[in-house]
Amino acid sequence: MQKKIAIVVGVFFIGILNIFWLAYDGDVQNIPIVLHRVQKVSQVHIALGKEENSIQVMWTLKEDGKDCWIDMDGKKISNYQKDILEYLGNTGKPYKRFLYSSLLNSLEPATIYSYKISCIVSNITISSQKFSFRSPPSQNSTITAISFADFQTNYYPDPKDKYSKTKKANILPHLYQISKSLDNYDIILHAGDIAYDLWSYNGLMADHFMESIEHLSSRFPYMTVPGSHESFTNFTHYKKLFQPQNSLGLFYSFNLGYAHFIMLDSESFVGRLHTEEMIENHMKFLKEDLETNIQPWTIVISHRPIYCNPNPLCKVCTTACTQYSSILSGYLEDLLFQYNATLWISGNVHLYERSMPVYKNEIMQFGINKFENPPAPIYIVNGVAGNFDTEDDLSSVGDEKMPWNVVASESLGYGKLVVHNKTHLEWIQYAIGKTQQDSPDMIETARTRIIDEFFIIKTDN
Template sequence: MGSVGAVFVLLSLALLSVLGVPPIGTQPEQVHISYPGFPGSMEITWTTFNETDESTVEYGLWGGRVFELTAKGNTTLFVDGGSEGRHMYIHRVTLTNLRPASAYVYHCGSEAGWSDVFAFTALNESCGWSPRFAIYGDMGNENPQSLARLQKETQVGMYDAILHVGDFAYDLHEDNGRIGDEFMRQIQSIAAYVPYMTCPGNHESAYNFSNYKNRFSMPGRTEGLWYSWNVGSAHIISISTEIYFFLDYGLDLIFKQYEWLKKDLEEANRPENRAERPWIITMGHRPMYCSNNDKDDCTQFQSYVCTALLSVCLLTGVDLELWAHEHTYERLWPVYGYKVFNGSMDQPYVNPRAPVHIITGSAGCREKHDPFVPNPRDWSAFRSTDYGYTRMQVYNTTHLYLEQVSDDQYGKVIDSIWVVKEKHGFSAWFSST
């Protein structure tokens, strides 16, 4: 064998030996952050595949001494429900006493392995600031078309939080949870920098939503199925629409969520609370209404979700309802009970007399798009099959802005509205009807 051939063989063997080395099981990965629901806090969550002695976050103010602060948390063993029974360790550390609106740098792990260095901005606790959101559902590990644009926009500071309205990875549990691992690695470049707030979708149902419940860390003690949090002049409520469809996992969940939602909305409607945070926004995976042609729940007159939630959302003056599930974008006129209640003919979203609904499930997944019916009902205002996502900014107590970004059209804004409400609550829209 010639010298060149010998070198080639040696290099090939060296490469094979490197590729054959298994990953270090104590190395942190899938890092993401979320808002725990109380002032001055942020929760850091990550995964390792071997147990470590501790779960630690080292952090500090941007521009200050690097990692001058340390917080410790806990580890939970998660056993995936697939045939292999794969083990993974979910680490959670809650940072407290953060300086509002201040930037921090951090890394997480232990002496057995540390993550890359990331940064986040602690949430502004003022009711007077204007938080900015990216909103979408139904983003998969395969064909996540909007992901690259969202990664860049997040890292240049365009968003204060992400709202992922159900359906992750397609699916988190597939290949014994490996698809979930890949997806969580994909979104790390977003979710390690801004709070990644979620709700469950139908694609999370395997093993009683166990991958969703274990991988994400949301406020409250409901395993992320439903919760609420305050940001700026908005009170945001995340609910599970899936409890109405997967009854084998517990009929009692329907009653528990309803009682919790009723109590949460009553608290949010106390005069002093509604004065501070007048915008009440809900997010849930399956929409009440849609004009798609796939025989999903929202295509039926009196859908399950509509029947379950319509009255409680109306009577407590919910302003905006965010949905996904349909792999399209659709904006509705202000609607209640399949009837349009615009503010006026010329300005439908100025003092609307019913909640505004947005369906944003077109971030990109392997199931591609859902078709629309040719002739939508009167309550459908705008619809698109472009891949994309929604941006929202809660400007102040009276003005909220929404726009739809088309990734197919290189980031072009294809739809936008201002929702203007001089008065919030039930009496604001139905007292004159």
């Protein structure tokens, strides 16, 4: 009798622990091994598919799922592809996850769909929560994007690590607010340096980051380019997590509304692993893409900038705004000018900076908040989402800013891009707090304010 009671108590205790783990969002290395086996569908994120009116849904399991499907508004979708992400993390311990993707085709434009992901793992059906997204709008529609770069979500599982000594602020609390309505944005543009870093703590940093942004990435297409921090595993984690089968690649382009987006892999040109072959492939793609583009607005997303202020107190600027920017300019700037690109949006430098229309360091049109038929691109650096490395400093720049520079700020924040129609485009930069050194608690309750806004008007379309 006592043995039976002990078994019942033991089963009950394990059940309580399993419930705890389902709600737990921490370091699995510090959790009893019995909890490691509890499974959940996690890291749900969506992206635009290759085909028009398509969405790619992606998710992660810690153990192999024998069968998965998506329930979307009463329809069961069982077509999916599976991959395994496996490598040694930064401390030499193995990381292994099972990655799944399903392509949803022939969606009605600008229509809200609800979906839930289910998988069978160890003969048990597990499911995600119910999510919703709005399908891509029709071609002749206003689109709104949120744009940022250099973004982490404050996960500190190792108290001995130098990064864990001070909790750092980021824009995550504000992303929660703006993602509550599907009417706010059509797409997310993340210009590299993701999680700081995907492979840190043997991949647990990536797990935490993706689960932290799930409220955003499950609702809006989360479009990315690789940054310098994604190269530490030769882009393995990045490629499999964000660019699985049937997707777009490390560099790609897509149309949305009146805009043509070119997602460049700047690491192919100046990254520590770049090769001549990578440069040639990228240039071939870019030339062909620009030649065939017929959209009125061309917007380039890249991690590394072409234009930013050289600054001796800015850790990254010593090379980013001199050596690397010159290399990128040499390969790309003539093409951008020739094909009348509109914007270049980047990160890498942990500041916000914005130029006037500029070509070869020459201002092509003077202005502050309004530009009409600009003959050259406007360049934006927006690496202020809250990084896990170091903040960059404007104090040594002062009045020595480059002549083409309009705004420079240290404030934490993000950008909003609105392509209203074929004649009007708008950019708004929101700042939170005074600097990136503000306390996370203060940032969480701070109000956003506009520190930069400009319009581009085209009358020659």
